[in-house]
Amino acid sequence: MENEYIIEMLNITKEFPGIKANDNITLQLKKGEIHALLGENGAGKSTLMSILFGLYQPTSGIIKKNGQEVHINTPNDANDLNIGMVHQHFKLVECFSVLDNIILGVEPTKGLFLEKKNARAKVMELSEKYGLMVDPDALISDITVGMQQRTEILKMLYRDNEVLIFDEPTAVLTPQEIDELMKIMKNLAKEGKSILFITHKLNEIMEVADRCTILRKGKYIGTVNISETSKEELSRMMVGRNVSFSVNKKPSKPGDTVLKVEHMTVPSKVHGNNAVKDVSFNVRKGEIVCIAGIDGNGQSEFVQGLTGLEKVSGGKILFNGQDITKASIRDRSKMGMSHIPEDRHKHGLVLDYSIEQNMVLQRYWQPEFESFGFIKSKAVREYAERLIEQYDVRSGQGPVTITRSMSGGNQQKAIIAREIDKDPDLLVAVQPTRGLDVGAIEYIHSQLVAQRDKGKAVLLVSLELDEVMDVSDRILVMYEGELVGQLDPKTVSVEELGLYMAGAKRDPVPEEV
Amino acid sequence: MNEKTKNALLSIVASLVCIVIGLLVGFIILYCINAENAVDGFTRIIKGGFYLKPKGIGSEIAQSAPLIMTGLSVAFAFKTGLFNIGAAGQYTVGVFGALYFAIILHMPWYVCLLAAMVCGAIWGAVPGIFKAYFNVNEVITSIMFNWIGLYLVNELMYNTIPGMYDQKTTRTYKLSSASPKSLIPDCGMNSIFRTSSTTIAIFIAIAIAVIIYIVLNKTTFGYELKACGFNKDAAKYAGINEKRNVVLSMTIAGALAGIGAGLYFLSGASEWNPQVSTALPAIGFNGIPVALLALSNPIGVIFAALFVAHISVGGAYLPTKYYQPEIADLIVAVIIYLCAFVTLFKGIVANLFKSKKEQKANANADNGKEEKK
Numbered sequence: 001m002e003n004e005y006i007i008e009m010l011n012i013t014k015e016f017p018g019i020k021a022n023d024n025i026t027l028q029l030k031k032g033e034i035h036a037l038l039g040e041n042g043a044g045k046s047t048l049m050s051i052l053f054g055l056y057q058p059t060s061g062i063i064k065k066n067g068q069e070v071h072i073n074t075p076n077d078a079n080d081l082n083i084g085m086v087h088q089h090f091k092l093v094e095c096f097s098v099l100d101n102i103i104l105g106v107e108p109t110k111g112l113f114l115e116k117k118n119a120r121a122k123v124m125e126l127s128e129k130y131g132l133m134v135d136p137d138a139l140i141s142d143i144t145v146g147m148q149q150r151t152e153i154l155k156m157l158y159r160d161n162e163v164l165i166f167d168e169p170t171a172v173l174t175p176q177e178i179d180e181l182m183k184i185m186k187n188l189a190k191e192g193k194s195i196l197f198i199t200h201k202l203n204e205i206m207e208v209a210d211r212c213t214i215l216r217k218g219k220y221i222g223t224v225n226i227s228e229t230s231k232e233e234l235s236r237m238m239v240g241r242n243v244s245f246s247v248n249k250k251p252s253k254p255g256d257t258v259l260k261v262e263h264m265t266v267p268s269k270v271h272g273n274n275a276v277k278d279v280s281f282n283v284r285k286g287e288i289v290c291i292a293g294i295d296g297n298g299q300s301e302f303v304q305g306l307t308g309l310e311k312v313s314g315g316k317i318l319f320n321g322q323d324i325t326k327a328s329i330r331d332r333s334k335m336g337m338s339h340i341p342e343d344r345h346k347h348g349l350v351l352d353y354s355i356e357q358n359m360v361l362q363r364y365w366q367p368e369f370e371s372f373g374f375i376k377s378k379a380v381r382e383y384a385e386r387l388i389e390q391y392d393v394r395s396g397q398g399p400v401t402i403t404r405s406m407s408g409g410n411q412q413k414a415i416i417a418r419e420i421d422k423d424p425d426l427l428v429a430v431q432p433t434r435g436l437d438v439g440a441i442e443y444i445h446s447q448l449v450a451q452r453d454k455g456k457a458v459l460l461v462s463l464e465l466d467e468v469m470d471v472s473d474r475i476l477v478m479y480e481g482e483l484v485g486q487l488d489p490k491t492v493s494v495e496e497l498g499l500y501m502a503g504a505k506r507d508p509v510p511e512e513v
Numbered sequence: 514m515n516e517k518t519k520n521a522l523l524s525i526v527a528s529l530v531c532i533v534i535g536l537l538v539g540f541i542i543l544y545c546i547n548a549e550n551a552v553d554g555f556t557r558i559i560k561g562g563f564y565l566k567p568k569g570i571g572s573e574i575a576q577s578a579p580l581i582m583t584g585l586s587v588a589f590a591f592k593t594g595l596f597n598i599g600a601a602g603q604y605t606v607g608v609f610g611a612l613y614f615a616i617i618l619h620m621p622w623y624v625c626l627l628a629a630m631v632c633g634a635i636w637g638a639v640p641g642i643f644k645a646y647f648n649v650n651e652v653i654t655s656i657m658f659n660w661i662g663l664y665l666v667n668e669l670m671y672n673t674i675p676g677m678y679d680q681k682t683t684r685t686y687k688l689s690s691a692s693p694k695s696l697i698p699d700c701g702m703n704s705i706f707r708t709s710s711t712t713i714a715i716f717i718a719i720a721i722a723v724i725i726y727i728v729l730n731k732t733t734f735g736y737e738l739k740a741c742g743f744n745k746d747a748a749k750y751a752g753i754n755e756k757r758n759v760v761l762s763m764t765i766a767g768a769l770a771g772i773g774a775g776l777y778f779l780s781g782a783s784e785w786n787p788q789v790s791t792a793l794p795a796i797g798f799n800g801i802p803v804a805l806l807a808l809s810n811p812i813g814v815i816f817a818a819l820f821v822a823h824i825s826v827g828g829a830y831l832p833t834k835y836y837q838p839e840i841a842d843l844i845v846a847v848i849i850y851l852c853a854f855v856t857l858f859k860g861i862v863a864n865l866f867k868s869k870k871e872q873k874a875n876a877n878a879d880n881g882k883e884e885k886k
Contacts (some may be wrong), residue, residue: 118555309749329751347750352743357736361751364733373732 002435003067004193006031007052007083007163012061015045021047022058025220027213029163034185034195034204036226038238040437045198048215049165052196053085055077084156085165090148092140098151099123099136102158120160126157130187144282146177153184164188165196168435170204173265175294175465179328182208200437201240202231203466214238249449252473255285256427258457264315266298266305270482274303274313277481281509283426288448288458290472290489292465294501298481299461302340302431307334307339320425333362338424340415340432342461348415349403356399359418391417392443409440422448427451430461445471466493476509477501483509524808527859531806532820534858535851543836550835551693553713557830558844561823564830571706572598572818575782575827576796578714579604582773582816583800586637587808589800592729592789593762594742599640601653602662607771608634608785608794609666611778615695616677616686622697622779626717630768631773636730636759637767651763659686659793671787684777684784697779710782718776719815721769726811738762770797799849806852808859817852824848 002136007029014022022044027037029035039045052055054072062069063488065081072078092101099116102123108115120136127134132150149169156164164171166185170178184206187193205212206226214221221237232482260282267277276300283289295297304310306317308329317325324332333339341347349358360369361378369379384399391411395401403411416432429448433441448471452458462468468475468489475487479502483505487497499505540559544551562569577717583600590597597603599709614625640654670677670685679686688696689709698711729735739747741755741762748755773796777783803821805812828845 079683129746202684230788307750328752328754329749330754341750346744348747350744353740361747364736371734373734375736377731377733377735390596 003031003063006066007196008064008067009052010047010064011060012051012058012063013046014044014051014056015059022051023218023220024061025215028223029196030211031192031194032192033210034187034197034208036197036199036212037215037235038185038200038202038212039207040200040238040239042437043215043238044218045215046303047197047218049167052078052083053165058435061096076207079161081166082160082162084159086149086152086156086167086169086360088167088169090152092139092148092151095139097132098143098147098154099137099138101140101151102136106159107132122205123158130184130191131158134185136400137408144177144493146173146180149173149177149181150184153188159226163196165198166278167198168200169197170199170201175463178204180291202234202438205234206231216240220484222493235438245447247445247470250453252287252452254473255455257282257284258320259283259320259459261380262308262316262318263384264302264305264317265313266301266310268301268315268360273481275481276305278313278315278482279478279481280315281476281483281486283457283459284453285425286455286456288452288460288471289474289476290460290462290468291478292462292468292497292501293412293478295327295463297478299478300429302341302478303342303428303461307337307428323332332421336361336422336425338419338427340419340427340429342430342434343350344408344411344415349411351402351404353393353394353403354382354400355388355403355406355414358403359387359399360386362418362422387414387421389419390421393417409436412444416444416447420451426457426459426477428459428461429465431465432460433467434484440469467499468497469494479503479506486510523859523863524716524810524813527855527862528806528808528813528817530854530858531852531855532848533828534854535848539848541839542844542847546840547835550832552652554603554831554836557832560829560830561827564827567706568708569826569830571702571708571711573700573822574715575708575710575712575780575803576822576825577775577819577860578780579720579773579777580799580803580822581718581722581815582716582795583770584739584803584807584814585722585800585811586773587800587804588771588807588814589725589729589769589809590762590766591739591804591809591882592730592735592742593758594745595644595651595762595874597637597655597761597763597765597766597770598652598801599637599658600766600773600800601793602655602659603633603767603770604774604794604797605659605666606662607774609669610771610779611775612670612677612685613674613780615688615692617674618696619692620696622870625695625779626697626772626775629779631770631771633771633774634764637770638764641760641763645759650856655713659797666785667787670785678787679784682784683788683875684786687784688779688781695779697776699780710780712780714780715854716771718818721772724816729811770800773800790858802849802852808853808855821852833884853859855880 005028008023009027012022012025013020025048027048037045044433047056052072053056054075054077057073060496061073064070071165072081072082079125093104099120103116103119123136129346132154134150134154140151144244149299169181173181180206185195188451199205209226211223212234213223214234264276264279265274268275279302301310305312308327312325316323317335319335322335324335345351350361360383363369364375369376381399388394388399391413394410395406412432419427433444436444448460450460460472472489475497476483477485477487477497479501480503484503485500486509487500533708540551540555543554557564562573583604586600586603587597607629611629612627614620616629636658640651644647644651647811677685696712699712702711705707729739737748737753738758740751761839768781770779777796799821801824803814803817806817825845828842831840
């Protein structure tokens with residue numbers, strides 16, 4: 001009789017000097033199932049997958065494939081065992097076509113020449129079979145992130161992999177692309193592929209997975225059947241306590257207007273049209289206003305115009321009554337604007353600086369940290385230590401840790417600590433919870449609400465519908481660079497919000513509230 | 514041991530590995546050319562200035578000073594994410610500044626040194642302005658300004674300004690006769706080393722290296738410059754004026770190279786030959802390997818420059834009976850060339866310890882929480 005499990009990782013323990021990253025973990029993957037691996041940042045998911053993929057050797061424990069014990073010493077061994085992985089950051093050659101990327105490393109040759117005809121046929125067939133619909137001749141640099149991910153999936157299929165590991169595949173996708181990926185994953189499972197799905201998004205697990213294994217702090221917590229569990233139970237197992245999904249907050253008491261945007265227009269860098277067209281609205285003290293919309297509808301350009309990273313071509317920005325349309329970034333910051341940027345690696349942090357140096361990125365020039373041109377290193381250290389403590393930023397070596405070596409969640413916490421601690425009148429938070437686990441998301445949401453309750457204005461830009469509905473006091477929907485609706489999260493339904501985001505519905509937006 | 518010390522140690526090991534491999538290749542070349550005398554020749558190179566004490570040591574010190582400055586020039590720009598390949602040109606223009614103020618204006622040495630600095634700074638600033646405001650790659654403008662500077666200086670000294678060029682020696686006038694007070698004081702070092710150009714220039718260079726180190730690591734200005742170098746976008750996000758910083762960084766880099774020229778020529782080590790000087794001064798270009806070998810650390814630059822000066826002087830003592838004079842330059846060039854591979858070696862050295870280190874780093878990241886308990 002054929003073994004029920006295609007991959008078994010039995011009693012895996014992985015010790016690093018002084019630390020057990022995996023402590024007696026057992027993971028059994030059935031043939032043809034979608035098995036989710038759930039855990040907070042740093043729970044040991046990546047270590048476990050690295051062991052399966054041959055990047056690490058376990059200290060103890062065995063791996064079996066189809067009941068036979070196997071030793072996976074290198075990623076090549078994993079490949080030979082038909083184990084494939086889609087990494088969170090894709091491994092694709094930008095200037096190659098989809099087809100060239102798929103055959104890269106296993107190029108079919110005829111004599112000295114490439115023989116791509118059969119490869120193309122095979123790719124087309126696979127693409128058809130699993131509904132991937134990828135154009136084999138398109139250049140990677142020209143296609144969307146979602147298509148790039150499909151190319152990665154095709155790479156695994158082309159190599160006849162049976163076990164497919166997806167490492168947080170939805171972190172980079174739009175809601176539509178996520179839906180499509182879910183369909184593809186179900187298709188793959190139906191055709192007999194076994195899928196390991198690393199994630200910390202509970203909705204996705206509930207939607208596609210058959211079973212779920214939960215890790216916490218390197219330990220095995222349990223494996224559950226998704227049909228017999230709930231989101232609440234999963235999050236309890238993952239975090240070790242109850243997590244509230246709805247944000248606790250009192251009704252908002254908006255005060256004076258802090259930010260007033262009048263007919264703002266920002267040109268696009270990609271095409272000739274304006275990315276932001278004639279946008280007008282205001283944000284008052286003590287309220288969280290959320291700009292919702294599908295990615296790429298001008299939100300990024302809007303934020304860049306608002307914070308001074310890019311020049312606006314028309315309109316006016318009034319901040320606390322002053323015209324800041326042409327003010328420098330530093331001046332906006334001085335006047336009390338904080339900005340949690342969309343891309344924490346590009347804008348938010350100098351990754352090669354230590355965490356304490358990053359903590360003062362917006363204030364190193366203030367008298368508190370500077371005298372006669374010299375940085376007061378003691379003051380910086382103390383300040384960083386306070387923020388690290390207060391905002392629970394975890395790192396290997398405290399304030400001197402190089403920021404690059406920290407986990408994404410803790411990098412984001414560091415930015416949030418820095419921006420909130422400036423005590424700004426207006427906090428511009430752009431996708432502040434992107435790629436974070438539920439524990440961290442809960443924390444960041446509570447911080448945003450705390451700012452609001454302190455009487456500060458918060459402008460949240462988010463792609464996550466749950467976040468939009470839970471956190472905001474007022475929703476503005478942006479579609480193709482225009483504001484197409486102002487909605488009340490208490491009365492609007494997710495479906496209706498979706499119609500506005502997709503451009504199917506629009507109302508005039510009042511300039512004054 | 515924290516990450517910083519670990520990284521510093523790694524850098525030092527990598528630089529040493531580089532030097533050893535460079536020397537090894539140098540020895541192999543010597544051996545191939547003349548096997549019998551290879552050991553003797555190689556010993557002379559390794560001994561450097563110490564082969565001919567005390568004169569050799571004196572000239573080693575004299576050569577180190579300008580090398581430290583051009584090394585600093587390149588290293589400083591590197592820290593801001595710029596490649597200052599124009600140190601040679603800035604140095605050349607600096608030579609003019611120093612000699613004009615000395616031979617024509619008869620100014621004291623420190624004024625001449627300042628003039629050299631200002632000239633170098635102007636020559637560095639132009640590529641910086643082009644880079645910041647017109648987005649022209651600084652490498653291209655720097656290289657063009659190298660040649661513009663060279664021919665401009667030659668023209669000025671040879672034709673335009675009478676009184677700088679000595680027809681008899683076909684060089685600029687000797688400072689010892691034309692303007693003795695423009696010579697940097699030697700404080701008796703010339704008599705100790707029995708040389709004519711060993712002055713306090715070396716101490717000035719070391720002091721400037723220390724100042725640059727402090728500026729980069731302890732001041733808000735250095736903080737801004739490095740932020741621009743590491744991540745331009747984040748610097749902009751933080752409200753740092755990255756365009757101004759690019760110009761300032763290139764200006765300072767140019768000033769450092771200019772000081773280097775002043776230190777060398779105001780020590781009386783050499784005179785400029787406008788007719789023959791159709792090649793850019795090697796000291797300018799050798800700043801690049803010095804900066805690379807030092808991994809752009811200003812304190813490291815001091816030692817890297819001393820080393821490069823050491824083997825350059827040693828190369829001059831190769832027995833010309835067995836080795837053509839060019840061979841000495843070749844060997845030295847090979848060693849310097851290999852020094853430029855230091856980042857590569859750093860990667861290799863890091864890889865040797867990688868399995869151990871990386872696992873630990875990952876474990877730290879994974880289990881930060883448990884550690885906290």
